Amino acid sequence: MLTRRHTLKLAAAGLAVAATPAFAQDWKAKYPELVxxxxxxxxxxxxxxxYTPFVNYLSKELGTKVTLxxxxxxxxxxxxxxxxxxxxGMYGPASFARARVTGVKVDAFAIETNLDGTKGYHSVFYVKKDSPYQKIEDLKGKNLGLVDPNSTSGNNxxxxxxxxxxxxPETFFSKVVYTGSHENAIIALQQGTVDVAANWWNDENESNLLRMARKNMAKAEDFRIIYKSEQIVNSPMAYLSDLPEDLKAKIRDAVLNLATKDKAAFDKIYEGKQGPLVAVDNKAYDPVIELITFVDSLRKKKSS
Structure with missing residues (x-):
């Protein structure tokens, strides 16, 4: 027998089910396009x-237009x-940290991984293979190539x-050049614009230089590493904190399942050289916030 309490429970459940599509439509009305x-x-x-195949996959999974x-x-x-x-947004660790410390309401939800399951990479200094430089100290008075002020491996x-x-750097080197991208830093070194260049390096299987070599933009064997940093936490993907919770859940689910749901799109990004994206939170980037805060303090000391 259905009691009044059971009837009310069923009615409430029916309302919840009925409300779900309308609730989904609410965020689609507000976000007919996601960037x-x-x-x-x-x-x-x-x-x-x-990234175009990934954006197409994301659009299909979310049921709304996604623009790259x-x-x-x-x-x-x-x-x-x-x-x-x-x-x-797909950030570098330092640019995400910069967003956080400057008040951008954004949350990391996915992190890149390496093939061995680790979640980090390195900053390296490259020189030309045939150059005489064996260590950073050998480059006094030469030109240094950095990437961008907000690059982790390329500046901070x-x-x-x-x-x-x-x-x-500003007094030891003759010139410090911001090249704008990791590829441009290698090209500047290749062309002799700089004598040493900072860049990212995951491991022997993957680096920006190896990606460039696969695109015939450079020969990896023409360069050598004279310094490699300790491991840095990998890059995060982050969404706006105030997005609707159901939308954030759908984005998370789509991204974290990319490697299995659309392997072709995943392989297009990482070319079989990295592992799947896994869940992460903002706390993972606290050490990077400390890093950029330290680098900021260095700049302030010089300007004062």
């Missing part, structure tokens, strides 16, 4: 080629999320390690 943006780690055409945007520089993705114009970690060596 996924990524920092310019390589040239724009390379990013578009690498390649940021002009690292700061552009930070400011785009601050303004609410970019709902999902290099400045941190140089400080530990008692080296002030």
């Amino acid at each position: 996924f943006a990524i920092i310019p780690a390589e040239n724009a055409s390379g990013v578009v080629d690498r 945007r390649v940021a002009n520089d690292y700061a552009a993705i930070i400011e785009g999320q601050r303004a609410g114009n970019i709902q999902i 970690v290099p400045r941190f390690v140089l400080d530990k060596m008692k080296i002030d």
Whole structure:
């Protein structure tokens, strides 16, 4: 026998079920288009080629249009999320930390992994293979190539390690050049614009240089590493904190299952050289916040 209490429970359940599609439509009405943006780690055409299948997959999974945007520089993705114009961003660790410390309401939800399951990479200094330089100290008066002020492996970690060596880049080197991307840093070294260049390096299987070699943009054997940092926490994907919870859940589910649900799209990004994206939270990047805060303090000391 159905009591009044049972009837009310069933009615409430029916209302909940009925409300779900309408609730989903609420965020689709507010977000008829979502923007996924990524920092310019390589040239724009390379990013578009690498990430277009992923954006198409995300659009299909979410049931709404997702547009790919390649940021002009690292700061552009930070400011785009601050303004609410970019709902999902693929950051570097330092640029994500910068977003957090400058008040952008954004949360990390997925992190890249390596084939061995680790979640980190390294900053390295490259020189040409045939150059006489064996260590950083040999490059006094030469030109240093960095990537972007908000790059982890291309600026913040290099400045941190140089400080530990008692080296002030602006006085030790003849010139410090920001190249704008990791690829451009290698090209600047290749062309002789700089004598040493900072870059990212995962392991012997993957690095920016190896990616460039696969695209016939450089020969990996033409360069050698003279310094490798300790491991840095891998790059995060992050969404706006104030997105509807059901939308964030759908984004998380789609991204964390990319490697199995659309292996072709996943392989297009990582070319079989990295593991699946896994869950992460903001706390993982607290050490990077400490890093950029330290680098900021160095800059303030020099300007004072």
